Amino acid sequence: MSQQLIFTNDVATQLDRLINAHTAGRVFVIADENTAHLVLPPLTSDCKYLADAKIITISAGDTNKNIETVAHVWKQLSDNGATRSSLVVNIGGGMVTDLGAFAAATFKRGLKFINVPTTLLAAVDASVGGKTGFNFNGLKNEIGLFREADAVIISTCFFNTLPVEELKSGYAEMLKHGFLTSADECNDLMSTDIMQIDTARMLTLLERSVKVKRDIVTQDPTEQGIRRALNLGHTAGHAFESFAMAQNRPIPHGYAVAHGLLVALILSHMKAELESSWLYKTASWIGNNYGTLPMTCDDYPTLLQYMSHDKKNDSPDRIAFTLITAPGDVRWGVIITPSDITAALDIYRDLLHM
Amino acid sequence: MSQQLIFTNDVATQLDRLINAHTAGRVFVIADENTAHLVLPPLTSDCKYLADAKIITISAGDTNKNIETVAHVWKQLSDNGATRSSLVVNIGGGMVTDLGAFAAATFKRGLKFINVPTTLLAAVDASVGGKTGFNFNGLKNEIGLFREADAVIISTCFFNTLPVEELKSGYAEMLKHGFLTSADECNDLMSTDIMQIDTARMLTLLERSVKVKRDIVTQDPTEQGIRRALNLGHTAGHAFESFAMAQNRPIPHGYAVAHGLLVALILSHMKAELESSWLYKTASWIGNNYGTLPMTCDDYPTLLQYMSHDKKNDSPDRIAFTLITAPGDVRWGVIITPSDITAALDIYRDLLHM
Numbered sequence: 001m002s003q004q005l006i007f008t009n010d011v012a013t014q015l016d017r018l019i020n021a022h023t024a025g026r027v028f029v030i031a032d033e034n035t036a037h038l039v040l041p042p043l044t045s046d047c048k049y050l051a052d053a054k055i056i057t058i059s060a061g062d063t064n065k066n067i068e069t070v071a072h073v074w075k076q077l078s079d080n081g082a083t084r085s086s087l088v089v090n091i092g093g094g095m096v097t098d099l100g101a102f103a104a105a106t107f108k109r110g111l112k113f114i115n116v117p118t119t120l121l122a123a124v125d126a127s128v129g130g131k132t133g134f135n136f137n138g139l140k141n142e143i144g145l146f147r148e149a150d151a152v153i154i155s156t157c158f159f160n161t162l163p164v165e166e167l168k169s170g171y172a173e174m175l176k177h178g179f180l181t182s183a184d185e186c187n188d189l190m191s192t193d194i195m196q197i198d199t200a201r202m203l204t205l206l207e208r209s210v211k212v213k214r215d216i217v218t219q220d221p222t223e224q225g226i227r228r229a230l231n232l233g234h235t236a237g238h239a240f241e242s243f244a245m246a247q248n249r250p251i252p253h254g255y256a257v258a259h260g261l262l263v264a265l266i267l268s269h270m271k272a273e274l275e276s277s278w279l280y281k282t283a284s285w286i287g288n289n290y291g292t293l294p295m296t297c298d299d300y301p302t303l304l305q306y307m308s309h310d311k312k313n314d315s316p317d318r319i320a321f322t323l324i325t326a327p328g329d330v331r332w333g334v335i336i337t338p339s340d341i342t343a344a345l346d347i348y349r350d351l352l353h354m
Numbered sequence: 355m356s357q358q359l360i361f362t363n364d365v366a367t368q369l370d371r372l373i374n375a376h377t378a379g380r381v382f383v384i385a386d387e388n389t390a391h392l393v394l395p396p397l398t399s400d401c402k403y404l405a406d407a408k409i410i411t412i413s414a415g416d417t418n419k420n421i422e423t424v425a426h427v428w429k430q431l432s433d434n435g436a437t438r439s440s441l442v443v444n445i446g447g448g449m450v451t452d453l454g455a456f457a458a459a460t461f462k463r464g465l466k467f468i469n470v471p472t473t474l475l476a477a478v479d480a481s482v483g484g485k486t487g488f489n490f491n492g493l494k495n496e497i498g499l500f501r502e503a504d505a506v507i508i509s510t511c512f513f514n515t516l517p518v519e520e521l522k523s524g525y526a527e528m529l530k531h532g533f534l535t536s537a538d539e540c541n542d543l544m545s546t547d548i549m550q551i552d553t554a555r556m557l558t559l560l561e562r563s564v565k566v567k568r569d570i571v572t573q574d575p576t577e578q579g580i581r582r583a584l585n586l587g588h589t590a591g592h593a594f595e596s597f598a599m600a601q602n603r604p605i606p607h608g609y610a611v612a613h614g615l616l617v618a619l620i621l622s623h624m625k626a627e628l629e630s631s632w633l634y635k636t637a638s639w640i641g642n643n644y645g646t647l648p649m650t651c652d653d654y655p656t657l658l659q660y661m662s663h664d665k666k667n668d669s670p671d672r673i674a675f676t677l678i679t680a681p682g683d684v685r686w687g688v689i690i691t692p693s694d695i696t697a698a699l700d701i702y703r704d705l706l707h708m
Contacts, residue, residue: 074491106460106487106498107496109487109500110576133463137428139432142462144463145499146464
């Protein structure tokens, strides 16, 4: 992978430099209606090459991450004369970068594209790793490709206007990367007040975090082995997310990951000798920042059901977790029995005083 | 590229072996309604793994090579529980292998797939090289990917029932490969009577021909350089094809390529010192096998117009040809002026006594 990963708070200058380096042809920007309204005007006024770009606007939100929106992007590219020497710039959250990347990667068998994530979650999670795609047949990201952007510009200057929930949601993925790295990284992240981080400090934390993911993905681009380390917290996390959704009180993805991370740490203590101090420290931090998820032991069968359908399992009756023996020492594909998961959920509720 | 390329007239045995090697999961066959009717019944009765496969049938013909058909395939894969360990087998002509490969390559970010071309044109041209895709917005193969099949089974046992035009169409691409290889290969191909070739001899010729393409594609999978050698005959060929289509008397792709090849040889003599004997020999062979294309010098501006829109050109006002100085010695991206093209078209009509 030769992807350029640029951390900057001078987006316009870097974007001009990259566009100039990657194409002599026409530039197409893909943005959703919110980003087109809020983010693009200041950017296009500072950025020489964006001023002449064709803007392709799509409807915002995960419900529009579908084949109709992809076809709309293809049509706009085709009608406006995009050629193999054109360049696509995806500016937005994960929905825009995932879908825009797929549309670019499949137009005329592949245009170059640059991602500019504008949310913390997209910056830390969706911008690196090459997962592109869209929802189909009621299933999330059912259609897609592994294809890295030619360059990614990561900046914290878009985050001022983000809702608190979005910031916290992205930060949970950063903490996950911390647990894949080192005790120091975890302590540094949990001793930082999410609501008080300034733009420059956030950029430093984000750079370290994104590089953790990039290093793992580089070793295993198509998720055959070590990339499953990135699933830490997601087996229980996805179950919590689906459970909350089914109860009609949806929670942000990162909130579900934060709680799923705690369950993974408890199982890591039970099955992989992780020191118990990490459980207490993390439970306290998660409780303070992400609250609790209402549930009783009557909900366990439903949660186990969701976990058994995780697409990372080899077969539905074997629930696989990613665990750590210590921060930075990861085991993936560990099969956990339903009774151990039930025990972990009991401890989880205890730790959060539920 | 680690693509397996298998030449055989025992398709069922090889298919069983490959399916067994590539998946322990479910097998999905994509075929059009004609192939499903004519080719599949004998194959599934001999092939253990195909008997249990889910058959996804699509409508035949280039007009159905569209997003609706791709969505139909995705829906069938999704509804029938295809997972990343499933295997797709595309059985048919170029339309089926191009579209089926795209659908497989994008389902859940990529399933493995095997191509079994059933026409000579698909065997020689579409089965190797990784060009997948479908038509969009009125443009051929506007959407697609470069993605090699995990394996290709090439057999001549399907050709008995092919129309003469289809055989000749594929054979023209084989002659093109001959001119990219050696004088001996060209002489061997032109001294063979297309209508009298037996299955085994055809398999030998086909194997040599497909390997020419594979060797070029391996050096340049995404068409940045030497792969443009494969464009020999296609600059004028595509123009002839579009011209005939616009006149409501469409000709098979390979017929257009045969005539385009002759124009390329004439330009090669004019601009790259190809010996004139190749012009006379090839003109005679093409006239005998592919007849003539009705045109006068009044049609030249229209033909030049089509050539200037070829997507292989760097810019519309510079028409690029692939030429040879001798069989096997190729020059690509040679810019030819309109007056030289006009002169070549005059010679072309002379040679075919038009």
